[in-house]
Amino acid sequence: MKLHQLSVFSENKPGHMIAPCRLLARDGIDIRALALADTERFGILRMIVSDWQRAKTLLEQGGSVVRVTEVLAVEVPDRPGGLADVLEAFVGTAVNIEYMYAFPFVRGEKAVLIFRFDQPDAALARLQERGFAVLSSGALEEK
Amino acid sequence: MTAVTVPTSRAPFQSESAPDYLPPEILRELQLARLRGIVERAWSAVPLHRSRMKERGIEPAGLRALDDIAALPFTTKIDLRDTYPFGLFASPMQEIVRLHASSGTTGKPIVVAYTQQDVDVWTSVMVRSFAMCGLHAGDIVQNAYGYGLFTGGLGAHYGAEGLGATVIPISGGNTDRQIMVMRDFGVTAICCTPSYFLHLVDRAVQLGVDLRELPLRAGVFGAEPWTGSMRRHIEAAAGIRAFDIYGLSEITGPGVAVECPQQDGLHIFEDHFYPEIVDPETGRVLPDGEEGELVLTTLSKQAMPMIRYRTRDITALMPGTCPCGRSLRRMRRIGRRSDDMLIVRGVNVFPSQVEAALLEVEGTLPHYQIILTSERGLDQIEVQVEVTPETFSDQIGVLERLNQRISDTLEQVLGIRAQVTLVEPLTIQRSEGKARRVIDRRNVQP
Numbered sequence: 001m002k003l004h005q006l007s008v009f010s011e012n013k014p015g016h017m018i019a020p021c022r023l024l025a026r027d028g029i030d031i032r033a034l035a036l037a038d039t040e041r042f043g044i045l046r047m048i049v050s051d052w053q054r055a056k057t058l059l060e061q062g063g064s065v066v067r068v069t070e071v072l073a074v075e076v077p078d079r080p081g082g083l084a085d086v087l088e089a090f091v092g093t094a095v096n097i098e099y100m101y102a103f104p105f106v107r108g109e110k111a112v113l114i115f116r117f118d119q120p121d122a123a124l125a126r127l128q129e130r131g132f133a134v135l136s137s138g139a140l141e142e143k
Numbered sequence: 144m145t146a147v148t149v150p151t152s153r154a155p156f157q158s159e160s161a162p163d164y165l166p167p168e169i170l171r172e173l174q175l176a177r178l179r180g181i182v183e184r185a186w187s188a189v190p191l192h193r194s195r196m197k198e199r200g201i202e203p204a205g206l207r208a209l210d211d212i213a214a215l216p217f218t219t220k221i222d223l224r225d226t227y228p229f230g231l232f233a234s235p236m237q238e239i240v241r242l243h244a245s246s247g248t249t250g251k252p253i254v255v256a257y258t259q260q261d262v263d264v265w266t267s268v269m270v271r272s273f274a275m276c277g278l279h280a281g282d283i284v285q286n287a288y289g290y291g292l293f294t295g296g297l298g299a300h301y302g303a304e305g306l307g308a309t310v311i312p313i314s315g316g317n318t319d320r321q322i323m324v325m326r327d328f329g330v331t332a333i334c335c336t337p338s339y340f341l342h343l344v345d346r347a348v349q350l351g352v353d354l355r356e357l358p359l360r361a362g363v364f365g366a367e368p369w370t371g372s373m374r375r376h377i378e379a380a381a382g383i384r385a386f387d388i389y390g391l392s393e394i395t396g397p398g399v400a401v402e403c404p405q406q407d408g409l410h411i412f413e414d415h416f417y418p419e420i421v422d423p424e425t426g427r428v429l430p431d432g433e434e435g436e437l438v439l440t441t442l443s444k445q446a447m448p449m450i451r452y453r454t455r456d457i458t459a460l461m462p463g464t465c466p467c468g469r470s471l472r473r474m475r476r477i478g479r480r481s482d483d484m485l486i487v488r489g490v491n492v493f494p495s496q497v498e499a500a501l502l503e504v505e506g507t508l509p510h511y512q513i514i515l516t517s518e519r520g521l522d523q524i525e526v527q528v529e530v531t532p533e534t535f536s537d538q539i540g541v542l543e544r545l546n547q548r549i550s551d552t553l554e555q556v557l558g559i560r561a562q563v564t565l566v567e568p569l570t571i572q573r574s575e576g577k578a579r580r581v582i583d584r585r586n587v588q589p
Binding site for chain 2: 005007009010011016037039041042044046063064065066067069098099116
């Protein structure tokens with residue numbers, strides 16, 4: 001149930017995000033979810049793609065440093081409180097969220113939350129125990 | 144503003160300056176006598192000097208003429224590093240009254256020592272330096288060289304006091320206060336690095352202070368190379384005469400050579416420092432007029448005699464006599480160096496120091512580049528470091544801490560703060576042979 005997220009280092013300068021995106025596009029790889037964490041001088045491009053292994057190889061051949069991180073994708077109703085419900089599931093546990101991002105899902109009234117937990121396995125167990133819909137890699141990674 | 148009496152620029156003769164005018168044959172005799180004394184001292188008190196001379200089959204008694212110096216072995220910065228901290232001292236610590244230090248080729252500094260007599264000689268050459276620039280008793284001297292282990296601050300301080308001038312020991316930094324003091328105290332002369340003075344000039348404009356209207360009339364600038372165009376700019380913008388002073392801690396500090404009002408070459412205080420110009424590749428001595436590496440021998444230093452020290456500074460000894468009447472030979476202003484040492488805000492910086500810092504933080508050496516720029520006359524140093532698969536993290540905080548660790552380690556090693564920028568892989572240019580480690584955009588030309 002854990003997804004492979006690719007993280008790419010990028011300098012915070014105009015035009016620096018184009019190259020990796022164009023590289024993936026040329027090979028028909030779809031970016032399913034994406035977030036940019038940035039500081040004044042550099043940024044980290046985090047993305048879930050349709051074929052992470054191929055994408056990693058392509059990006060590395062293109063000269064990028066790529067890190068693969070395991071994240072969890074949780075599908076929630078796209079309504080007020082959707083995120084709060086998930087967060088509350090971890091109150092009183094030792095699990096921490098390192099970062100997260102969200103995007104509305106194309107199919108209907110759902111949103112997908114991508115979480116990077118410090119303890120992915122414990123987090124996954126907790127989410128399943130509380131009945132949240134944790135998406136399989138198939139739902140996001142492949143076409 | 145209080146009224147200030149502007150001292151006349153006509154300097155009275157300074158008795159310390161008498162050796163500036165020694166007849167050449169007397170000067171050569173004095174040099175030979177002192178050279179024999181210093182070589183004898185180095186031989187008897189410093190194992191490194193003795194073993195080097197023995198290797199060449201040389202004994203101090205064999206020195207019969209000044210030209211015989213060419214047979215003596217060179218001393219280099221590496222020797223200072225290898226004998227860190229006190230290995231080249233020729234006096235017991237009880238006789239040493241002062242230690243200074245400057246950055247070396249690795250993390251360890253180079254330590255230099257002075258007996259009371261050495262401090263007195265240093266003071267006397269600084270008095271002569273200021274006198275040569277037209278300073279005299281009654282001048283109010285703002286000493287904006289850094290005070291501390293760096294020789295600039297204390298060297299200029301003692302020299303200006305010895306001259307009978309009033310010294311303001313303001314040290315470097317705090318530019319607005321420098322300008323306030325310069326105006327309110329009626330400063331007539333200033334010492335600092337030329338780049339810092341340029342910054343002062345620019346800041347004064349911003350503050351609405353016209354330096355040309357102040358009593359300030361002379362600047363004695365050193366510790367880094369500067370160009371003729373920089374001098375013209377400084378002189379016009381501040382309404383002063385700007386003099387170039389040369390020195391290095393290994394020899395004594397500032398006061399090895401300085402310009403006279405002709406501003407055509409720097410007179411070397413040859414009664415204390417014996418200059419040679421050598422081919423940087425072969426070490427062969429070159430005749431006057433030819434460009435090469437400046438090699439200096441201290442003729443009177445007690446605590447740390449230096450025999451044929453390779454300065455790495457490229458210059459030439461100028462043939463002919465100076466219209467000022469001094470018999471001291473002149474060297475051309477230093478435009479460049481024969482090694483990779485950089486001078487940033489008066490501080491020596493070696494690319495190898497940057498490598499050592501990066502290795503310490505990252506464990507392996509990433510691709511890096513040092514970029515030097517000048518912002519309002521003040522040197523800026525940036526170190527760009529390529530992110531590697533090993534150092535790259537998915538978390539911003541981890542990368543920021545990496546950036547901080549590199550920055551802190553560099554500051555410890557270099558003694559100055561550098562801007563560290565993490566850059567994408569393969570963005571730093573690779574060339575066929577040696578990587579281009581340094582991009583100097585400060586426009587300092589010989």
